[in-house]
Amino acid sequence: MNVAVLHDEVERLKAELAQTQEALAQSEEARRRLESIVSDFQREKFGARSEKLSIEQYHLPLEDVEIAQGVLDAAHEKAQQIIKGRSDAGASHRRNRGHLPAHLPRVERIIEPQSRLCPCGCGEMARIGEDVSERLDVVPAQLRVLVTRRPKYACRRCSGAVVQAHAPEHVVPGGLPTEALIAQVIVAKFGDHLPFYRQAEIYARQGIRLDRATLGNWAGRACFHLKPIADRMRQHLAAADRLFMDETTAPVLDPGRGKVRKGFFWAIASDDRGHAGQGPPIVLFHYAPGRNGEHAERFLQGFRGQFLQVDAYEGYDRLTRLERPQGPWRLIHCWAHLRRRFVKLARNTKSPIAEAAIRQIAALYAIEATVRGTAPQLRLAARREHSAPIIAALKPWFEKQLSMISSGSRLAEDIRYGLAHWEGLTRFLDDGRLELDTNPVENAIRPICLTRKNALFAGHEVGAENWALLSSLVATCKLNDVNPVAYIAETLDAIINGHPQSGVEDLMPWRFRKSSIPNP
Template sequence: MSTATLRDENERLKALLAQTQAALSEHQAALATSEEARRRLEVILGELRREKFGAKSEKLRPDQYHLPLEDVEIAQGVLDAAQEKAAAVIRGRSHAGSDQDRHRNRGCLPAHLPQVERILEPASTFCPCGCGAMTKIGEDVSKRLDVIPAQWRVLVTRRPKYICRRCSGPVVQAHAPEHVVPGGLPTEAAIAQVIVSKFGDHTPFYRQAEIYARQGIRLDRATLGNWSGRACFHLQPVADRMRCHLAAADRLFMDETAAPVLDPGRGQTKKGYFWAIVSDDRGHSGPSPPIVLFRYAPGRSGAFAEQFLDGFTGRFLQCDAYDGYDRLIEVARPQGPWTLVHCWSHLRRRFVKLARNSKSPIAEAAVRQIAQLYGIEAMARGSSPDIRLAARKERSLPLVEALKPWFEKQLSMISSGSTLADDIRYALNHWQGLTRFLDDGRLELDTNPVENAIRPICLTRKNALFAGHEVGAENWALLASIVATCKLNDVNPVAYIAETLTAIIAGHPQSEIDDLMPWRFRKTSSQHQ
């Protein structure tokens, strides 16, 4: 074979090798893309499984750590009871109550609970030898926790009539008191119980009707709804005044969640939204009381957020990164547009999900670094804004300043189409809002106050539709606002609603409505149960 022929063959083989290498590179790139897509699908599938079947929170409450032990404790209780019964048979029933039994841990019985005494006398107090009556030399006392099931009662009101027998004067009689349901069955306390059972304890009216039926009381859910609606009408001034207090707060939290509402005429449900507006200054020991106000809207547009905040004078709005809130930074107001403060909890949640699903070391490292910020916040919680700000400048600022370049470096080293890259870009795109807590000690690291307030809506959503129409959803929002605000202020909502309804029906002056605010109600945790 000639030299020219060998040279041509060599060139052909080189061209074929280059073509093969180019094709291999394309296949490798396609394989990498496919592998990244597979990983993303695995992450999405893992999130869907966890959303459907797993825990909804990224961390466990302390109580949840004890759940596996509860079954063991039940089994231990069965064993203890069996051993006690066997021991009683062996030593005789007269010795069943030993000193060891009496001194075991019985828990703490609150002093405010009423006590009912019963005295167990022997069958005879006469000496069996015939000496006569025996003398009492002491007694053993035991206290146990008892319960009377919640029961209804009939309140009978009598109004005697009086007349003078010596003259023809008029008949004298006390005026009949006004009621929420004129001439109806329920007292204000009964209506308050129905309201709190639904809007505080997430028990729909139809389930309440089943509970009451066990005591022989037949109340359909339409009746319970009518009672609640009448109370809602009378409590409207309270909710309006709560809104006025919120409007004056300098810093607010805001969030929204879906609410299924029946669509009349179609026989189907449509998606509405409940928006929660919260003022809670307990993190920095502020003087203002915590308040929750729910509002209903048929959609999630930021226009509804602007509508609900119309007339509010606050400067800071702590919210998630939903772009609907972005329009608030352009709203023309005398005090200037809203300043958005974003939530570290939402950012942390992204990396927690990724660390669970993919075991990403970068996501795990991000979670650890964010946890350091929360550790600093926990130590400063409850302190004045100046003390909190000083702690953040000294300890949180260096962490945040180091975290941003670390995010940027990791982003340059990973696939741009990965879920991890999306999460890092989320952090960098909202960095200004995430770091505003470093400039004001009144601001919080996250939006947990409003998330905690809105969480009961999710519980109620699992039990029943919110309303048969949008007006019903608005009424739900009003009653839920009052119940939730009572809880935040450590007030018994049943006692508050009952007494407030009574006061309003009796003609409480509208000019003194501030006296009926939940945070001014007497603390009832140990006085009125």
Template sequence: MAASEEARRRLEVILGVARHGKLRGQFRMAFHILGELRRDKFGANSEKLRSDQYHLPLEDVETAQGILDAAQERAEAVIQGRSRSAPDQGSHRSPGCLPAHLPRVERIIEPASTLCPWGCGAKTKIGENVSKRLDVIPVQWRVLVTRRAKYICRRCSGAVVQAHAPEHVVPGGLPTEAAIAHVIVSKFGDHTPFYRQAEIYARQGIRLDRATMGNWSGRACFHLQPIADHMCRRLAIADRLFMDETTAPVLDPGRGQTNKGYFWAIVSDDRGHSGPCPPIVLFRYAPGRSGAFAEKFLDGFSGRFLQCDAYEGYDRLTEVARRQGPWTLVHCWSHLRRRFVKLARNSKSPIAHAAVRHIAQLYAIEAMVRGSSPDIRLVARKEHLLPMVAALKPWFGKQLSMISSGSTLAEDIRYALNHWQGLTRFLEDGRLELDTNPVENAIRPVCLARKNALFAGHEIGAENWALLASIVATCKLNDVNPAAYIAETLEAIIDGHPHSRIGDLMPWRFRKASSQAQ
């Protein structure tokens, strides 16, 4: 009778968990999100979402899965008659990656008594179970106390001897260079505005206002200017560049309104063909989007190819009088594909679906030679991609003759045909890419920061943002910890690092993030 009652109680627990209204909602939400992602990622003729676009919905799915896991574990514990904290001997879940450099803090849990209950004395230890879990403590702020001892000779009247006070970014001020670097990376790398940082630090008893952190960042800008200047000089000698622009709302102090400025990103990234030059990102601010700003920012650059979208403002670069000749524009297949993907989703057009399939074939072959030398890439492109691209142009022309000239599909096809020369230039040089993804990936964080706060209270502030964001973004591309880099670079510059050797302080010469703890 007792066993039957216990079984009934366990069944009620399981059924209660299953009937829980919140869990049902989690089930529905998880299935809905997964269905949407499955359609976007695996649906026929649709463009895959970027990896970062999956983050937010997948976080919701993972949260729902955690609730379901906890409910299942609770039910199994009740069925097996054990406590929730008892170890599951059959569970072999991976604890995740626990880097060897993390400090280990051990705690030993002993039984309440190690004496044999039958009077035999103390029991003998025959082994132990060891579990490792990832723990965290809040960011630790500390007070760095510097003492400079004074010495005097008591036998004569010689001068007092004392070490010179070290130079700092904020002379006689509160922060160390590491603290300034942390504030900079939090805003310009992790998109946490100063006012949000102030709230975070206040929870730890650290009172820092926005004006103070802004002043620190401005001082850092002054000292890091030679770094950005050298990065610009390195970009100026690159033979192939990427360029893109995005809006940047900037306050107009006189009217209390926002002006629509633009951040322009210039990128050199040769990793696609294993080139020797390090990846570099340089942001520049302009109050408008005119092609005149692109020409201004590229003045003095010696490159031949500019990979960009089909914005007409770039066309003026093909007429610039330079010793090297005008710029050669290389257009982006990703922008073209995006047009047909949007049309295929909205109108279910079979022609748009077919265009997406054709372009996907180009990317599939290109992926096979990514990272190879330019010569290998060029041979593969001429052998496999050239015939496909050559067949695609008359196919576009045929479809255009069969549809309404005023339709969106006709507009998209004309877009492809009008920019065909720029779209096919990648077939002429193995160093060129099919798209402008390197610069789009670099400029995407600007869009995240734009959603969090205005970039600046004036245009000078926007230019300072561009400088610091350039350094942080370049560190990330080179697998360098930006906080460690900025802190140590500021210290080196303050300590008098020779300007003639500023190249030694570039991010790509700093130790990699993977070796920070070694």
């Protein structure tokens, strides 16, 4: 081998080494970036109170972690390709994160080798198999123009009447949108948390100029037509024996002052799936300018229920003193709220008493998991056999710990919180229909918080009421595994085209045809 060949080989190896070192450096930098983000996230979540993020911001550093992990994976894979060679680099990384749904259309492409002739000169090779991979692709949402023609007919022999089909009714008479587009706009805001101005930007990328006021007008018109649906949902809730209730803030612009004042969305929910009940899951939101218990009393006016599952907010206490034919409301308090107090304390102080309380509450939830979805009688029997002894031992244990610790400590405050609401916390032992917590309504109210975070505030109180109504329909659709876009589009079309008011029950979300695409 001559000197020139050796020199070329040395240069090639140097180039490969430099490339390898560069790839490894990129991988190391990505790793350091990921460690930095995780460290920041841990400090902001578990560090000093002044450094913590609000609970609604936790998803932001988590998204950064996921992006950084993707950079790290890509850098690592590139380094492996360079070190091991491209031919076998992909073999160890073949993976499919779950199965792609069968209902999605498949578009196949076949990648043939450059030549199918045998290198030995034997002729064309025979096909002996194939490798198949599936990847999720996307076709951007396609807007289209729906052209409606209404031919006119007249008799050629006389100058009599002209015949023409009536123009169909629309939510926006003479306007641009179909009911399907209006439904998409509503669900994008109240289900997917996209404010109108962001939606307008998305449509602008496809050459459609729509301002936020126009989109809001469309949603308002739909809200007018959908109000009978919400009224009927309220009648269903009024007939339920057991309800959940919770509230969350709703910033509303104060006209004339240019400032935002705090209102509240109140959520009333019914969900009997935990005890195999036949009633459909429903959630209905209401807006109120305050958080006083008088608003809860007003929203529950005419309701016939007996049990109300709530947190320990004192505003609900007035409901226990109401004079009703059914008697006052009986409050069932939430074990999840009590558990969160001890979890927070255990994280911050490593208190063994708090950790012991968490274990006892976890035992109650473990028992519940074994009977979830079964009949109330079975749930009640399991609770009396397994949960009641835990409850019987837990109260004196709380009282003993309280006598041994400082009365001014946070631990003492949390224990007193539990003992003060003991009657409401233990009522689940008397009725198999009751739940340990208010998670059904908290889960339903979470999208309201996300929409509020993105939209910042409602324009006025009427806007907040419309927000509550549309959010109620979208959330109830999701609870019933119904595609909310299809439901709202078809329901608007039915109402506009004269569906009788007496048949409003047929338009309830849970009666809508089930979507083949499950909601997340």
